[in-house]
Amino acid sequence: MKAMxxxxxxxxxxxxxxxxxxxxxxxxxxxxxxxxxxxxxxxDQGLDGDQGDQGDPGTANxxxxxxxxxxxxxxxxxxxxxxxxxxxxxxxxxxxxTQDILLVYGRREISAIVTEINxxxxxxxxxxxxxxxxxxxxxxxxxxxxxxxxxxxxxxxFAFFQGFKYVIIPGGVAAGKSVNDYKNMxxxxxxxxxxxx
Numbered sequence: 001m002k003a004m005x006x007x008x009x010x011x012x013x014x015x016x017x018x019x020x021x022x023x024x025x026x027x028x029x030x031x032x033x034x035x036x037x038x039x040x041x042x043x044d045q046g047l048d049g050d051q052g053d054q055g056d057p058g059t060a061n062x063x064x065x066x067x068x069x070x071x072x073x074x075x076x077x078x079x080x081x082x083x084x085x086x087x088x089x090x091x092x093x094x095x096x097x098t099q100d101i102l103l104v105y106g107r108r109e110i111s112a113i114v115t116e117i118n119x120x121x122x123x124x125x126x127x128x129x130x131x132x133x134x135x136x137x138x139x140x141x142x143x144x145x146x147x148x149x150x151x152x153x154x155x156x157x158f159a160f161f162q163g164f165k166y167v168i169i170p171g172g173v174a175a176g177k178s179v180n181d182y183k184n185m186x187x188x189x190x191x192x193x194x195x196x197x
Contacts, residue, residue, distance in 0.1 A: 061170045062194045063094060067107055067163040072148070079155035085146040087133070087164055095142055097135065099171030101179050104133045104144070105187050106161030117187040120146075124160045128152045131161065167196065 065088060072083040087104070095102070104120040121132040128151040136143050144166060148158040167190060169182065182190065190196065 061173055062196070063168040063170075064194075064196050065166050067165050069163050070159070070161060072146075072158065079157050081153065081155050082147070082149040083158055084134075084148065085164075086143060087146055087166060088144045090142045090144060090168075092141055095135075095168055096171060097137065097142065101169040101171075101182055102135065102144070103167045103169070103182060103190065104146075105165045105167075106131055107163045107165065108161050118161075119183065119187065120164075123151070127156060127160065128154070129156050129158055129160060131158070133166075167194070169194070 068087055070085065072080075072085045074080050074083050105117050106120055106122060108116045108118070110116055121130065123130055130149050130151055132147045134145050134147050136145070146164055148156075150156050185193070
């Protein structure tokens with residue numbers, strides 16, 4: 001009997017609900033916008049999340065030159081036992097000798113479609129030529145020079161490379177990698193890693 005009363009009660013509620021919904025009229029026009037309410041109180045500061053993983057090295061502060069054509073100080077086609085070329089003058093803000101990594105490359109165009117790029121220092125064995133670089137400090141900055149020499153005391157035009165390029169990786173960007181990590185990478189790997197054009 002009690003179950004019957006509950007069933008009848010549910011049916012009545014259901015019929016009343018259907019009747020109310022079916023009798024609902026059309027919506028009226030939208031009323032005017034109310035005034036802006038006051039700013040609520042600021043909630044309590046939540047706890048800091050866990051530290052995220054270390055990201056990949058950035059590239060924003062990496063400095064690199066265009067390819068600089070070979071133009072030795074003692075040029076004119078004469079063979080010499082040694083020669084050199086100023087590659088760049090760097091300000092104190094450009095290079096930190098104690099933290100930054102400096103990479104220098106020589107480029108040799110073998111044909112119109114084949115280019116060979118080698119990291120300096122480099123020995124051109126068949127000619128007994130040594131290609132290196134030197135960083136010298138002065139009041140207010142540094143000079144970067146290409147230094148070449150024959151290994152056997154003969155003379156050479158040092159024409160193996162047609163151009164040179166330098167890349168400076170600041171200490172903060174290079175964090176977590178050693179000089180040898182970068183020196184063991186090819187120019188193509190460095191160019192890809194640091195988005196060098």
